[in-house]
Amino acid sequence: MAIARYPSLVxxxxxxxxxxxxxxxxxxxKVKAEGDWYEIRAxxxxxxxxxxxxDYAAPKWPSQEVPQQMHLDVVVDDLDEAEAGVIAxxxxxxxxxxxTTFRVFLDPAGHPFCLCLS
Numbered sequence: 001m002a003i004a005r006y007p008s009l010v011x012x013x014x015x016x017x018x019x020x021x022x023x024x025x026x027x028x029x030k031v032k033a034e035g036d037w038y039e040i041r042a043x044x045x046x047x048x049x050x051x052x053x054x055d056y057a058a059p060k061w062p063s064q065e066v067p068q069q070m071h072l073d074v075v076v077d078d079l080d081e082a083e084a085g086v087i088a089x090x091x092x093x094x095x096x097x098x099x100t101t102f103r104v105f106l107d108p109a110g111h112p113f114c115l116c117l118s
Contacts, residue, residue: 008039008046008047008048008049009047009048009049009070009072010048010049010050010051011048011049011050011051011069011070011109011111012051012053012056012069013050013051013052013053013056013109013111014052014053014056014109015052015108015109016033016036016037016038016050016051016052017033017038018090018108018109019038019050019107019108019109020033020038020039020040020050022089022090022091022107022108023040023048023050023107024040025089026074026085026086026089027040027042027074029041029042029048036051036052037049037050037051038050056109058106058109058110058111059110059111059112061094061096061104061106061112062096062098068111068112069111070111071111071112071113071114072111072113072114073102073113073114073116074113074114074115074116075116075117075118076115076116076117076118077117077118079102079103079115079117082115083103083105083115086105086115087105090107090108091105091106091107091108091113092105092106093105094106094112101116101117102114102115102116102117103115
């Protein structure tokens with residue numbers, strides 16, 4: 001018997017509205033706001049939340065000078081097409097690319113995330 005239906009991820013950031021819009025658009029999930037708390041939710045219920053943190057420090061990946069804090073892997077069918085899409089949304093491709101079946105990007109708040117082949 002499962003204790004819960006699904007996990008929810010909460011991401012610290014300086015601008016919850018901007019980060020929710022970025023991930024909501026990338027994943028085609030609905031954005032909901034309550035004050036400084038934003039969340040995006042899939043039709044099947046999975047949720048990612050965004051909370052404002054004063055004096056936020058972006059991760060310094062791949063070093064651990066400022067730890068990455070969280071990391072999303074997003075499965076895609078075509079890396080080139082997905083790369084163009086996330087860059088258009090405001091992501092930055094990281095200089096350090098340690099693999100060939102995935103690509104590392106930074107979201108608008110500096111969190112690393114990967115686009116991974118399915």
